[in-house]
Structures are given as structure tokens and as C-alpha cells.
Amino acid sequence: MRPLDVFSDKETKLNPGKTIKVDFPHTVRRPNTKNWVNTPLFLTVWKIIRKQTTWRSFPWIVKADPSAVFIPQRLRELVKYQRSTENGVFFENCKTTRMSFHGSLEVVSNKAFQTFLVHLEDCQRVLPYQNASYAHFRYYGEDKFMAWCMHAFGVDKVPSRQELQNVPDGQQIHGLHLTVSCPAHRGTLEGQVKKWHPNCTRSKTAGLHAFRTVKKWMHCFEQTTA
Numbered sequence: 140m141r142p143l144d145v146f147s148d149k150e151t152k153l154n155p156g157k158t159i160k161v162d163f164p165h166t167v168r169r170p171n172t173k174n175w176v177n178t179p180l181f182l183t184v185w186k187i188i189r190k191q192t193t194w195r196s197f198p199w200i201v202k203a204d205p206s207a208v209f210i211p212q213r214l215r216e217l218v219k220y221q222r223s224t225e226n227g228v229f230f231e232n233c234k235t236t237r238m239s240f241h242g243s244l245e246v247v248s249n250k251a252f253q254t255f256l257v258h259l260e261d262c263q264r265v266l267p268y269q270n271a272s273y274a275h276f277r278y279y280g281e282d283k284f285m286a287w288c289m290h291a292f293g294v295d296k297v298p299s300r301q302e303l304q305n306v307p308d309g310q311q312i313h314g315l316h317l318t319v320s321c322p323a324h325r326g327t328l329e330g331q332v333k334k335w336h337p338n339c340t341r342s343k344t345a346g347l348h349a350f351r352t353v354k355k356w357m358h359c360f361e362q363t364t365a
Contacts, residue, residue, distance in 0.1 A: 144191075146184050161187070169276055178268060181281035182259065189256040198223075200252040202245040207318070207348040208359045209244065214345040217315060218246070224295045227251030229286070231299040232346075233321035239299065242282030244316045244346035251294045255285060262288035299323075301344075312338070316346035339363045 145153060148163035164179040194200055199218055203209040221228075227250030231239040247255070255262075262268075266287055268279035279287070290296070301314040301324060317324045317337040325335050336355075337347040339362035347363060350356040 146187070148180065159187070167278055169278075169280075171276070176278045176280065178279055178281050178284050181284070182263070185256060185259055189259070194252060195249070198249050200247050200249065202242070203346060204243040204348060206351045206356070207243045207316075207346050208339070208350060208356060208363060209346050210364065211345075213343065214246065214315075217345060221297065223248040223250060225250075226293045226295050227254055227289075228295045228297050229289055230297045230315055232301070232316045233318070234299040234301060234323040236322060238283060238286075239296075240282055240286035241316075241318050241320050242280060243318045243320065243348035245282060245285065246315070247285075247289070247294075251289055254292050254294055255289050258288060258292045262291060265291060310341070312342045312344060314344050316348070317342055317344050318346070318348040320348075340365075 145158045146161050147158040148161060149158065150160045151158045161180065161183045163175070165175050166179060167176050168174065169176060188194060199214075201209075201211075201214065227248045229240065229245070229247040229251050232244055232246075233239045233241050262284065266279070266284065268284050268287075269277070271277045271279060271283075299315065301316065301321075306312050319325065319335050319337075324337070336350065337344075337359070339347060339359035342363055347359055350359050
């Protein structure tokens with residue numbers, strides 16, 4: 140295996156090597172974003188990762204969206220003193236909502252990831268991931284599938300304390316993550332969601348989301364690391 144593996148539904152040259160092409164079944168689009176449901180793609184990738192076993196060498200496993208500004212050094216400081224349980228832990232990254240594990244920055248311990256990979260097929264059988272009853276959309280995204288799969292097989296959750304409303308104006312914002320998809324991070328009305336971005340000058344969190352162009356991503360990165 141190469142030092143860096145990049146999975147894609149397109150085969151593209153890299154330096155060195157090329158992407159690992161995986162199938163992305165286009166089954167159904169999400170009504171709000173019009174994006175294809177990504178769980179079928181991730182199921183394929185997770186099974187490849189499980190076979191490779193490279194993840195066993197690391198105490199923490201992280202998945203970050205391309206549109207998330209991710210600062211690994213800040214996450215290292217957060218997990219440095221974080222105890223893991225016998226069952227493993229995953230970090231809640233959105234407070235006070237039913238869906239508390241948003242896919243823009245997923246952080247799970249080695250034991251938690253092991254449990255998840257071992258039970259991938261079990262979770263496909265026991266979770267209603269294609270026909271959810273209490274959800275704004277009945278098909279699980281990969282983040283919801285992963286969270287409920289870990290929960291079903293005993294993995295523990297580290298609660299989030301990230302509430303933007305509790306940080307006084309002018310003070311820096313620290314913690315795990317800020318994302319437009321979490322109401323506790325925005326502190327804004329629903330009609331303003333599309334225009335909201337984390338304040339990259341104030342925010343010193345490990346993740347900031349979402350910046351969907353290279354220009355916006357670079358601008359936030361420069362501001363938060365200044």
C-alpha cells in the first residue's frame with residue numbers, strides 16, 4: 140500500500156501514483172442539497188480500509204470533508220488527555236440535536252473504529268439506514284450510519300460542549316469543530332443558514348466548515364492560523 144491512499148469514483152493521476160477507483164452507486168438524491176446519498180460509497184471504502192488494516196497503527200481515526208478547514212495540531216491537543224473507554228469513544232460534534240455526529244469532522248478512537256468495522260454488515264442488517272422513521276430524510280448519510288452503528292454496538296460518546304452563543308463577543312472560540320449544519324454552532328435563524336460561515340479570525344477550533352471553493356478555504360485557513 141502507498142503512504143497515502145486516495146479513494147475516488149474517478150481514476151485520476153496523483154504525484155506519485157493515482158487514485159483508487161471505487162464504485163459510487165447513484166441511488167437517490169438528498170432533497171435539501173441535491174447531493175447523492177453517500178452511504179453506499181462509504182460502505183465500499185470502509186470495507187477496503189478494513190482489509191488494509193493500516194488504521195490499526197493509530198490511536199485516533201479522523202474523517203474530514205474537503206470543504207472543512209482541518210488543523211491536525213489543534214486536534215492533537217484536544218485528544219492528548221482524552222481517555223478512551225474499554226468500548227472506545229467517538230466525539231459528539233453538535234450539541235443539543237438528535238444527530239450529534241456531523242460528517243464534516245468525525246473523530247473516533249481506535250477501539251471505536253475497530254468495533255464499527257467489525258460490525259459493518261451487522262449494521263446494514265439491523266439499522267433502518269434506507270428507511271428511517273424519525274429523520275428529515277429517510278436515507279442515512281454516512282455520518283448517521285456510522286454514529287448509530289457505533290451506538291448499537293456499545294461505543295461510548297464524548298459529549299460536545301461547543302455552543303457559539305456562550306462565547307462572549309470578541310473572545311476566541313476554541314474546541315473541536317464549527318459547522319454550518321449544527322444549530323448550536325451558528326446561533327442564527329434558519330433562513331440565514333446558507334450565508335453563515337464560521338468566523339475564521341476568532342475561531343481556533345480543530346475544524347471549520349464549510350468552505351466550498353479553494354479561495355474561501357485558503358482565506359479561512361490563513362485567518363485561523365494567523
